[in-house]
Each structure stands twice: as structure tokens, then as C-alpha cells.
Amino acid sequence: MDDGKMKGYSVRPFRPAWWLRGAHAQTIVGRYLRNRQVLALHRERVDTPDGDFLDLDFARVDGVGWDTVRPGDPVAVVLHGLEGSTRSGYVLQTLRELAARGIRGVAVNFRTCGGEPNRIARFYHSGETEDLAFVVGLLRERWPDSPLGAVGYSLGGNVLLKYLGERGAESPVRAAAAVSVPFDLGAGATSMERGMGRIYTWSFLRSLRRKYAAKRGIIGDAVDGARVLSARTFREFDDAATAPLHGFRDAEDYYTRSSSAGFVDRIRVPTLLLHSVDDPFLPNGAIPHEAIRGNPFLAEGFTRGGGHVGFVHGKPWAPEFWAEGEAARFLAEHLGGGAGQ
Numbered sequence: 001m002d003d004g005k006m007k008g009y010s011v012r013p014f015r016p017a018w019w020l021r022g023a024h025a026q027t028i029v030g031r032y033l034r035n036r037q038v039l040a041l042h043r044e045r046v047d048t049p050d051g052d053f054l055d056l057d058f059a060r061v062d063g064v065g066w067d068t069v070r071p072g073d074p075v076a077v078v079l080h081g082l083e084g085s086t087r088s089g090y091v092l093q094t095l096r097e098l099a100a101r102g103i104r105g106v107a108v109n110f111r112t113c114g115g116e117p118n119r120i121a122r123f124y125h126s127g128e129t130e131d132l133a134f135v136v137g138l139l140r141e142r143w144p145d146s147p148l149g150a151v152g153y154s155l156g157g158n159v160l161l162k163y164l165g166e167r168g169a170e171s172p173v174r175a176a177a178a179v180s181v182p183f184d185l186g187a188g189a190t191s192m193e194r195g196m197g198r199i200y201t202w203s204f205l206r207s208l209r210r211k212y213a214a215k216r217g218i219i220g221d222a223v224d225g226a227r228v229l230s231a232r233t234f235r236e237f238d239d240a241a242t243a244p245l246h247g248f249r250d251a252e253d254y255y256t257r258s259s260s261a262g263f264v265d266r267i268r269v270p271t272l273l274l275h276s277v278d279d280p281f282l283p284n285g286a287i288p289h290e291a292i293r294g295n296p297f298l299a300e301g302f303t304r305g306g307g308h309v310g311f312v313h314g315k316p317w318a319p320e321f322w323a324e325g326e327a328a329r330f331l332a333e334h335l336g337g338g339a340g341q
Helices: 023-033 089-100 130-142 155-170 185-191 197-214 216-222 225-230 234-245 251-258 289-293 322-335
Strands: 042-047 053-058 075-079 104-109 148-153 175-179 271-276 298-303 312-315 318-321
Touching: 023 089, 023 312, 053 130, 075 089, 075 130, 075 155, 089 104, 089 148, 089 322, 104 130, 130 148, 130 155, 148 155, 148 322, 155 175, 175 322, 185 234, 185 251, 197 216, 197 225, 197 234, 216 234, 225 234, 234 251, 271 322, 289 298, 318 322
Parallel strands: 075 104, 075 148, 148 175, 175 271, 271 298
Antiparallel strands: 042 053, 053 104, 312 318
16 A cells, blocks of 8 residues: 555455345345354443443453553444444344454444433434544544544444545544445435335334334424324435434535535545445446545445445354445554454
8 A cells, every 4th residue: 555545455255145135135134144153342431522422342352351452453433323233243244354363353333222221312324424524533532543444334334434435535544344334315215115115114114113212301392293104105204304304404414515426536544435236225327436536545346236234244154244344344444453463
């Protein structure tokens, strides 16, 4: 690498498992195949500047306590997707892959995703980068000698790319990987209103409506509760809840200002993009291919198959997960390994 630019990085090829063909099979079955065995994580609750809190889960690295990082050993923030958490299978798998390379993983639960409602009248959303900036600042203060990386999945990947684009060359995150990113939120919302997308949408909205109902007393008349509870599409929910709670004019304003497609050309740290063109959450035409190809700091890992956060290969009795391994390998390549690696 010269001056931080991407040069000669090669992503290992991905071939979908022969026994798990198709975007929906990779997306749905892949979720349940991942090892959800609980890791030895240490949870720390940190108060945010606006009077709320975030729950962070720190993973162990062999031979090092959860609160200890050797000078120079890398640290990586891990961000989950919509209605996920640090207990999602892909997050746990990423923490394992990072630890195997001597990288301390710190997984962030977005607000409302750590197991209990947050304190104030807001949730989380695809364009919220201030919470990530807050966590990055906390880790830089705690471990100033450690190179810092990040991995984001789906919604968390959109947050990560937007954050990197906003900060450009000044980003404290020195290398990153983003998986199955919904680069264009409006196009994704429209796509999810058709076919199988309606099934995925129903599942997500059921969870989101339940969270709203649990916080209705805190939110009060900041939103039209009837509209929120009757929402049947992402656009309806975002127009009724996400936009008014987070300072957007409406759903379209939220999508326009928060989509990472408008920020990828400004990223100035090595960043790996892992995405399948058959991702059922985003049409291929909505991927900002030209902007990605024009940015030398971005490495492409685009595949023909893999679904949304699927990328399952290997044998039926021993499935492997390509995206988590590639993300951790990329970070180790650019941050170095730690803890004896």
C-alpha cells in the first residue's frame, strides 16, 4: 500500500454451497446454521452524551483479559444489522474470526437492541453515525496505541460506510469491512415491498412495532402511534416513526440523507465491500458500482451468489462462512495481528 491506497489486495473466491443454492436459501438458512453458542463476552454499559446508553460486548483474546490490550494490538468495532444484536450469529462468528487473528472485537448493540428499551424518545437507524463516533472515541481514549478497525453488517454496514465517508482521511478507523450493505435505502425499501421481500419485511416490522409499543409511554405524541402500529412496509414505518423521531422531514428525506451510496466516494481508509448481486434486500442496479470502482481505497468482494449476510460454503455437516473470515482477514492484513499472531 502507498499512502493508504488499496493496492493488490485479493479477495478469496466464494462458491455457494452446492446444498444451499439460491439467494433466499443462503439468507434464511444461513442465519440458523451459524454457531450461536454464547462466547465469553463482557458487557459494559456506557452513557451517551444525550442521556441514553449503549451496551458494548467485549470479546476475549486468548491469553489476554477482556479489559487488557497489549500495546500495538488491534481492536475492531463490530456493528450488527436491522433488529440484530451482538448475539446474532454473524456477529459471534466475526468475533471468533477476529480473536483467531489476535484482534480484540468490541460489538455494539444499537439502541433498543441490547435486551431492554433505551431511555429516551428515539431508536436507531441506518444513518446514525454519532453513536459509532462516540464508541470510536471511547476506544481511542482507552487504548490509544491500538490500531482501530471496524466491521459492519447490513444496516450496520451502511452506518459504517457513511461514517467513513463523513470523516474521510481524518477517520480514526484505519481499516474496515462492510457486508451486504443496503447502499440505496429507498431502492431497498421499494424492493422489499414485492415478492419474498414482503415476508422479510413482515418479520422485521413485527419486531419494530413491538419495540415501539414497549416505549410508547416515553415517546408520547412525538409520532402518530396508530400509523406506526399499522405500518406494513418499511416506507410506511420510516415515514411514521424513523423520520419524526430522528429529525428527518419524511421517509424520502431519511433515505436520501442516510444512504451510504452518497458517501463511498469520500472514504479514505482501506475498506472491503462484500456483497452478492443476488442480495434479496437490494437490487443490483442500486449498487453504486461506478463510485466504488473509482475509489482506490475500496476493495471489491462482489459475488454472484450468497444472498443477504449468507455466504455459506463447505459441507452440510461442517458449513463455513466466507464473509466473516474475509472481513477478519482484511483487517488483520491492514491492522496487523496481535496477541502473539
